[in-house]
Amino acid sequence: DGGITQSPKYLFRKEGQNVTLSCEQNLNHDAMYWYRQDPGQGLRLIYYSQIVNDFQKGDIAEGYSVSREKKESFPLTVTSAQKNPTAFYLCASSPQSDYGYTFGSGTRLTVV
């Protein structure tokens, strides 16, 4: 079955560390997205990519970085520059059409 997989489900980061969240899809979707979810704030867009080797900043890109070397993969690195990284991170993908996004099951990142 086609889908979008995020790993790990839970991640703990120490202060000053960089961590990378994985997102892989086998839906043959061109576009991929990273969102951050905080209670009561909905989803905020971090980065998105419409094609391989290209990506754009979203509304809250500071302290994050991404790469898109393969169509299937869009990893997100949370750097030490992100001052408040504890949140639920959601990856999504979509075809270049109107049918909405397919989401992964999320990664919960906690700073310890």
Next chain:
Amino acid sequence: GEDVEQSLFLSVREGDSSVINCTYTDSSSTYLYWYKQEPGAGLQLLTYIFSNMDMKQDQRLTVLLNKKDKHLSLRIADTQTGDSAIYFCAERVGGYQKVTFGTGTKLQVIP
């Protein structure tokens, strides 16, 4: 600007209808979506409506769109305990990548 607003919480009794409301500010929205998020999970697309439609029905779900008031609603008929979740509306303005999500409404279904 693009702002999508929802009330934070709704409580209904099992078997009743639920109505979740959403307001948006961008009159050039082309598509509007409803997503469902169960605890600890990602979002699941429930339904969507094109901006030139007033209503769309899909089994127990009815979506109503009032473009004049920039108001979108999702009605769930015969609400079940399995419908307990957070519901997000989202609007697309321009290209498929330009989607803004609301704050989410937590639906609690009381048995």
